Structure formats: structure tokens, C-alpha cells
Amino acid sequence: MNTLIFILVTLAVALGLGLVAMQDPGYVLISRSPYEIEISLALFLLLTVLLFAGLYLLVRMLLRTFSAKRDLHRWRVRRQRDRAGRDMLKGYTRLIEGDFAEAERELTLHVENSDTPLLNHLGAAYAAQQQGDYVRRDRYLDQAAASGRGYRDAIALTRARLEYQAGQLGDARATIDSMPSSLKKRRVVERMEAEVLRSQNDFDTLQKRLPLYRRHNSFEKSELADLERQTFAGLISHDSPPARDSKQLGRVWSSLPKSQRADSSMVLAYAGKLAEVGNAKQAADQILVTLHHHWDSELVPRYAALSIDRSERIRQLKVWLEQHPDDARLLYCLAHLENEVGEREVAQKHYAEAIRHGAPQEAYLELGALLERAGESAEAMRCYRRGLEVRAGRTGNVKRAVQSSTANSKES
Numbered sequence: 001m002n003t004l005i006f007i008l009v010t011l012a013v014a015l016g017l018g019l020v021a022m023q024d025p026g027y028v029l030i031s032r033s034p035y036e037i038e039i040s041l042a043l044f045l046l047l048t049v050l051l052f053a054g055l056y057l058l059v060r061m062l063l064r065t066f067s068a069k070r071d072l073h074r075w076r077v078r079r080q081r082d083r084a085g086r087d088m089l090k091g092y093t094r095l096i097e098g099d100f101a102e103a104e105r106e107l108t109l110h111v112e113n114s115d116t117p118l119l120n121h122l123g124a125a126y127a128a129q130q131q132g133d134y135v136r137r138d139r140y141l142d143q144a145a146a147s148g149r150g151y152r153d154a155i156a157l158t159r160a161r162l163e164y165q166a167g168q169l170g171d172a173r174a175t176i177d178s179m180p181s182s183l184k185k186r187r188v189v190e191r192m193e194a195e196v197l198r199s200q201n202d203f204d205t206l207q208k209r210l211p212l213y214r215r216h217n218s219f220e221k222s223e224l225a226d227l228e229r230q231t232f233a234g235l236i237s238h239d240s241p242p243a244r245d246s247k248q249l250g251r252v253w254s255s256l257p258k259s260q261r262a263d264s265s266m267v268l269a270y271a272g273k274l275a276e277v278g279n280a281k282q283a284a285d286q287i288l289v290t291l292h293h294h295w296d297s298e299l300v301p302r303y304a305a306l307s308i309d310r311s312e313r314i315r316q317l318k319v320w321l322e323q324h325p326d327d328a329r330l331l332y333c334l335a336h337l338e339n340e341v342g343e344r345e346v347a348q349k350h351y352a353e354a355i356r357h358g359a360p361q362e363a364y365l366e367l368g369a370l371l372e373r374a375g376e377s378a379e380a381m382r383c384y385r386r387g388l389e390v391r392a393g394r395t396g397n398v399k400r401a402v403q404s405s406t407a408n409s410k411e412s
Contacts, residue, residue, distance in 0.1 A: 007053070080113040088120055091127075100127040104136075118148035122158055129162050137162060153183045160189075164196055172196050190218040194227060203234035232260050233269045246279040264296040271302050280306045291320070297329040304333035313337060328357040335363070339370060361390045 028044040030037040091106030104127040111120040121144035128136040141162075145155050156179050163172035173196050176189065183189055190213055197206040210228060213219055219227060235252050253261065253270055260266050267290045274283035287303045290296070300320070304313055317334040324330055335350035351359075351367040364387030372380035 080110065081115055084110040084113040085115065088114060088116070088123075091120070092123055095123055095127055100130040103127040104131070108140075118144050118151055118155075121147060122155070125158070125162065129166055134166060134168070153179075156183065157189065157192075160192060160196075164192065164199075169196055169200050173200065185216055187216065187218045190216060194218075198227075198230065198234070201234060203231050206231045207235060228257075229260065229263060229265065232256050233266055236266070236273050237269045246274055246277050246282060249273055249277065262290070262293070264290065264298055268299060268302055271299070271306075275302075275306055280308050284308055288316070295324060297324070297327050300327075300329050300333050304337060310337060310341060314341070326357050328354050328359040331357065332359045332363045336366060339366060344370060344374065361387045363387075364390060 026040065028039055030039075087106050087109050091103045094100075094103035094106060104124050107120045107124040107127065111117050111124075114120050121140045125137045125140035125144065128134075128140060141155065141159050144158075145152060148155060156175060160172050160175040160179075163169075163175060172192075176184065176193050176196065179189065184193070190209075193209065194206065194213065197203075197209070206227075210224075210231060213227070214224060218224075236249065249270070256266070267286060271283035271287050274280070274286070284303060284306050287299050291299055300317070304317065306313070314334065314337050317330060317337065320330055321327075321334060331350050331354035335347045335354055338347035338350060348367065348370055351363055351370065354363045355367070364383045368380040368383030368387065370380075371377075371383060
């Protein structure tokens, strides 16, 4: 383009000189003894312009000749980078489509020529993990770290996330622990750390980290409340060091916030662990205290299953039944205990009432077994069948089954 412009300018100048020469051609005398050269001014200027143009083109041609090797190299590099960019685009397209083997091949085919090798290596690491090859995944992550020194935080975060997704909880935790403190304070890292600790059942460490999560606003209020509930339930329920005997359980329970100790799910976990370590009496007392303050029928089956005196349990269930006569769980648990001690008629009545108020499948099956032992085989088979209908979720038949079972039980 520059050469074309230069030629056009030269022609324009020559044309201008020609027009001037037509009015006053002038002359130029070049004298060098014994020679003299006399030519018109216009011709001299034209020859001068053509001489400079020729020199310019000659010099430019020589420069292009000497720089041809360098220009060819630049063209090859540009071509290779364009090809590497197209390969990366194809690789991520295959990654989205789920063709992980082809995605890995495309992403690593010309990675050495890529302008963004970090993206190539991270994509290849994900593709390798989806194929179950964690050795190749780690190699790509190491290469990403080497090629993207300015993005070490993102690489470390990706490594931890991939390890967690692969179920390598120990490796994911080690990666998080090795992160700089500035990175560990980030919301996304703390959320991942909480997931890893919860998956490892390390509720002791998780409890210590909860104040930091609250201070850094890493979780929404509802999420944090749920995480606290799971943490404290885990401290009580799992065989972590603080939960080896009832005394240590008591200390853990006392350390919980009052709101957590009033939560029925927490009480349920605490009572279950107390019963597991052989302190059923303390478990019963805790359930009684909780139900005295607020009724929650989910605690009733736990109380009914405790290894304390059966008559005491039946007496307490009857006291509760006077206050909550329509509670299906309570009616079922009372019927179950009465059935165990041989009070067949009372148990049958309570089973029927429990079914009428929406008791679980077990009530149908136990009532059926009770009727079968009493010689009422036809009624027993109906209860079994209706229990199976409840289990199968045939809600259209459940209401009729409840009414029929109640009527048949009263008749018997």
C-alpha cells in the first residue's frame, strides 16, 4: 500500500513539473571540464524523482530480502497460535458435550502454541478426571501452575474442587490447608472447606470454624443455621472424641447454644447417643423435659424404644395421650408397647385409632399380625394388603383403607 501511494505521488509530481515546463522549460547546466551537459529543468527534476524512486524501491527490496526469514517465522507463529486457539475452542465444545476423551486430545494437541495454556491445562485436567485418571489430572494441574504463575489462587481452588468431586477428601483438605490465609478467607473457599469437613465427619474442627464463617458472611443465615444444626448433631451422633461416654456427651450438650438444645432433631440425636452409650435413663429425662416445654411427636418413638421399664413407658405414653389424643405416632407407639405386653384388645383399639389418623405402614402390618394371632385371618390379610398399598403410595386407596380398618377393628 505504501509503495502504491509513493508511485502515485511521484506521478503527480511529474505531471505537475510537466505542466510547469510547458510555460517555462528552463535549463540545467552541468559542467565538468572538458564536458558540459545541458538539459531542461523539467527533465532534470523528473530524472531526479525517478532516481530517488528507484533507490527507494531497491533499498526496500533489499530489506525485505534480508528480513524474509524473520517474517516467515512470525507468520508461522501466528498461524500456529490461530490453530491452537481453534483447538482450544473445539476442546471446550467437546467438554460441554461430554466427549471427555476428545476434549482432552483437542486441548492438549497444540497447547505449546496456545496464548492461554492455563485454560488448556485446566480444561484437560477436568476432562481427565471425568475419565477417572487422577494421575493425568494432577499432571495437567501442575502444568497449569507452571504456565499461570499469576493465577495460583484459581489453580489451587480448582485443584481442591476437583479433588472433592472425586471423593479425595483428604487431598482436598490438604490443598485447602496449604492455601494462603488471604485465599482461605474467601467465601467460596470457606464454603468448600465446610463441605469437606462435613463429609469427613470432622465436626469438632467444623465447630471451631463456624465463628469464622459467620464473621466472613460465607453463608446465608438459613444456610449457616442449617450447618450449625448439622455440626452439633454430628458432634453428638458420631464417634468423634467428644462423644465417647455420657459425661463427655453432657459437656458437648451443655456447650451448644440454647436454641440448638431446644431443637427436636438435636434432642433426638442426643437421646439416641445417650442410649447407645448405656444411659437410657438420662435420655428419657431429656426427652421428658423437652416435650414438657413443647410437643413434638417425632421424639415419642425414641422414648418408646428406650431400654427402661416398659410399664413406665406405657404409663407416660398414656399421660401424653390424654393431652394429644389424635397424635398418630403416639397412638402407634402405645399400641406397639401394649401389643408387646399382651394387651391385645387395647392394642388393637389403639392401632385402629393410629391408622385413622394417618399412622405409618408398620401400624397396618402389626395390626394384621395381631389379628392373625387372634384367628381373624381374613381381616389380617386386609390389613396386610392395605399396608402394602400405603407403602406403594396408592393414596386413593389409603383413605378407604383407614376407614375400613377402623370399622373392622371396632367390630372385632
